[in-house]
Amino acid sequence: MRRFLLATFVFLASFLLTAKSLNDPADRLLGVWEPSNGRARVKIEKIGTKYYGKIVWLKEPTDPETGKPKLDKNNPDESLRNAPLKGYRMLKDFTYKGDDEWTEGTIYDPNNGSTYSCIIKMKDANTLEIRGYIGIATFGRTDVWKRLQVPAKP
Amino acid sequence: MKKISFLLFAASILLLGACKNDTKKITYTLDNLQFNLEGPLFEGPNTAQVPIQLDLAKITGIPQATANQIKSVKLVSCEINAPEGQNFNPVSNVVLQLAADKVDMTEIALLNPIPQSSKSIAPQPKANELSTFFQQGNIIVLLDATLLADQEESLSYTGKLSFELEVTN
Numbered sequence: 628m629r630r631f632l633l634a635t636f637v638f639l640a641s642f643l644l645t646a647k648s649l650n651d652p653a654d655r656l657l658g659v660w661e662p663s664n665g666r667a668r669v670k671i672e673k674i675g676t677k678y679y680g681k682i683v684w685l686k687e688p689t690d691p692e693t694g695k696p697k698l699d700k701n702n703p704d705e706s707l708r709n710a711p712l713k714g715y716r717m718l719k720d721f722t723y724k725g726d727d728e729w730t731e732g733t734i735y736d737p738n739n740g741s742t743y744s745c746i747i748k749m750k751d752a753n754t755l756e757i758r759g760y761i762g763i764a765t766f767g768r769t770d771v772w773k774r775l776q777v778p779a780k781p
Numbered sequence: 782m783k784k785i786s787f788l789l790f791a792a793s794i795l796l797l798g799a800c801k802n803d804t805k806k807i808t809y810t811l812d813n814l815q816f817n818l819e820g821p822l823f824e825g826p827n828t829a830q831v832p833i834q835l836d837l838a839k840i841t842g843i844p845q846a847t848a849n850q851i852k853s854v855k856l857v858s859c860e861i862n863a864p865e866g867q868n869f870n871p872v873s874n875v876v877l878q879l880a881a882d883k884v885d886m887t888e889i890a891l892l893n894p895i896p897q898s899s900k901s902i903a904p905q906p907k908a909n910e911l912s913t914f915f916q917q918g919n920i921i922v923l924l925d926a927t928l929l930a931d932q933e934e935s936l937s938y939t940g941k942l943s944f945e946l947e948v949t950n
Contacts, residue, residue: 674830674880675921681826706905710874710893714826714927720885733885 653723656747659683659775660755668775669717678729680718682737688713701740712737721747734759743767804852807946809840814940816861816924821933826876826925829938833920840915841948848916853947856906859890860941861924869899871932876925877904877942881917889942915946 656678659670668684690697697712721732727749734745734757743759750756753774760767816829837846859877863869874893880886889911890904914920924940 672828674828674886674923675832675919676882677880677886679886683823683825704888706891706893707876710876711825711927713824714925716826716886716925 652725652727653678653729655749655752656721656723656729656755660772661775662757663771663773669772671718676722678718678721678723678732679716681716682713685713699737699740701737703740718745718747721745803950804947805950807841807948808857809944809946811922811940811942811944814922814942816926816938816940818924818926818936818938820935821931822928822936823931824928826927827936829924829926831922831924831940833922835915835918835920837915837918840946843948843950846948848918850949851912851915851946852949854911854915855908855945856889856911856942857945858941858943859904859906860901861904862901862939862941863899864937864939867900869895869902870897871928871930871936872926873929874927875902875904877940878923878925879911879914880921880923881914881919883917884913886923887911887914911944912946915944 654673656671657673659668660680661668666686667682669680670683671678671680673679685697688696698708699710699712699715700708702708702710715735715737717735717737719733719735721729724730729747732745732747733742735742736759743761744764745760746758746764748756748758750771753776755772755774756769757772758764758767758769811833814831814833816831818827818829837848837851838844840846841850843850861875872895874895875891876888876893877890878886878888887909888907889909890906892902892904895902922940922942924938926936926938
């Protein structure tokens with residue numbers, strides 16, 4: 628009887644833990660997303676308790692000037708300017724605030740090498756509003772990202 | 782009068798000196814970090830995470846050491862090794878980063894490009910101040926390894942990071 632009770636307890640505990648991790652509202656952000664210009668795809672993953680996104684696909688992966696993979700040539704860190712753009716972690720340090728919002732993160736714009744404060748708002752399961760700003764969120768720019776339905780390469 | 786003023790001044794200097802917390806330098810090494818990049822792996826950066834729980838008392842040698850006793854932390858050296866019979870040829874560059882719950886992710890070392898046929902590499906540490914990570918207690922060491930091509934097989938490397946800490950007694 629004791630053994631049965633213990634087994635039932637272990638089963639229920641593991642079931643509840645699994646259900647909790649699957650239903651964690653913060654984890655809805657995980658996946659591959661495409662900005663409105665369709666020129667890149669960003670995979671959002673969880674590291675520790677925070678969320679990060681890296682470029683996993685580029686519409687034009689090669690630099691027309693060199694014929695080689697595009698590099699992060701505008702990076703303010705000179706030592707990273709010859710690192711490939713594909714794979715760059717452009718979304719960093721987002722935490723889930725509740726109400727479909729992830730805050731306290733930053734977004735990197737590889738076109739000018741600038742990093743902005745950023746808020747991510749989930750409009751629905753497949754749509755994100757990404758607002759990058761300097762200083763106050765009121766003065767910023769919002770882009771709409773769509774979830775990529777087909778699994779992409781990480 | 783002059784003599785009294787001098788004596789008072791000397792006494793206050795002595796008093797200040799006695800109140801001042803002594804700081805000491807410690808070298809702390811995170812050894813045998815297992816960076817596992819599980820296949821299939823894709824061209825571009827692939828990430829391995831190693832969560833670390835820091836025991837401040839053990840690191841500082843001070844029983845019941847608190848976070849605010851850590852005044853400064855710098856990465857001083859870094860080494861990553863390929864397993865026996867393997868090398869870093871599938872990887873073009875590596876970036877090491879630290880992440881923690883209440884601190885922004887920070888690059889701590891990088892090597893770009895990796896010399897051909899390397900079996901052991903020493904990414905160049907950056908001069909970042911890392912005390913806020915150590916004050917957290919739990920940190921994650923990340924290895925972003927940029928692969929030159931897709932591959933099915935997993936990759937596994939071991940790492941050794943040495944930090945120099947300044948702590949108050």
